[in-house]
Amino acid sequence: DAKTTQPNSMESNEEEPVHLPCNHSTISGTDYIHWYRQLPSQGPEYVIHGLTSNVNNRMASLAIAEDRKSSTLILHRATLRDAAVYYCILMRGDMIQGAQKLVFGQGTRLTINP
Amino acid sequence: DTGVSQDPRHKITKRGQNVTFRCDPISEHNRLYWYRQTLGQGPEFLTYFQNEAQLEKSRLLSDRFSAERPKGSFSTLEIQRTEQGDSAMYLCASSLASNTEAFFGQGTRLTVV
Numbered sequence: 001d002a003k004t005t006q007p008n009s010m011e012s013n014e015e016e017p018v019h020l021p022c023n024h025s026t027i028s029g030t031d032y033i034h035w036y037r038q039l040p041s042q043g044p045e046y047v048i049h050g051l052t053s054n055v056n057n058r059m060a061s062l063a064i065a066e067d068r069k070s071s072t073l074i075l076h077r078a079t080l081r082d083a084a085v086y087y088c089i090l091m092r093g094d095m096i097q098g099a100q101k102l103v104f105g106q107g108t109r110l111t112i113n114p
Numbered sequence: 115d116t117g118v119s120q121d122p123r124h125k126i127t128k129r130g131q132n133v134t135f136r137c138d139p140i141s142e143h144n145r146l147y148w149y150r151q152t153l154g155q156g157p158e159f160l161t162y163f164q165n166e167a168q169l170e171k172s173r174l175l176s177d178r179f180s181a182e183r184p185k186g187s188f189s190t191l192e193i194q195r196t197e198q199g200d201s202a203m204y205l206c207a208s209s210l211a212s213n214t215e216a217f218f219g220q221g222t223r224l225t226v227v
Contacts (some may be wrong), residue, residue: 049215102207106156
């Protein structure tokens, strides 16, 4: 499984933008970049995913480097409810047996200060 | 449809007992995943189904663990002869297909005493 590297923890202030980095230097051409987050005492929650182009949705934006070896999840205006562990995950886009699953790392624990 | 539901939410059992957990996925989802999560760690993949077919099992899934999805709808995860090391949160997720949004349940917290 292609691996990702994320900082263990980050801290930001309420109502400020947050940029969560993820390195995936061994990404293959068919790997999608997925982001999930896990709030305390809850199951993981989908945030966003993309392949090559930057993506936006109501929760966040995903900025993907041109060489695809890194990406950044952007929360435009953090709230206290965004405090969670954020996971950056690569998932194969082809039908290779054994590749069709989310493989979680340690993620980044995001703390939001009021 | 209110999402993925798991039952029970909490289970305390004595070492050596068998336990079974149930997961009801979102109704039209044909993929169903089981994960295990211990404190401070990310979820670890256990197994997944496409409809009723179990397509992959992790090496973490010892022969004491078995999962079924008999009619391609709900799934059960059974742990036989539980050990203290089985204490964890067991998470179920479902999705329409690969590379689509996976929806997770709230999990079943197992404590083996």
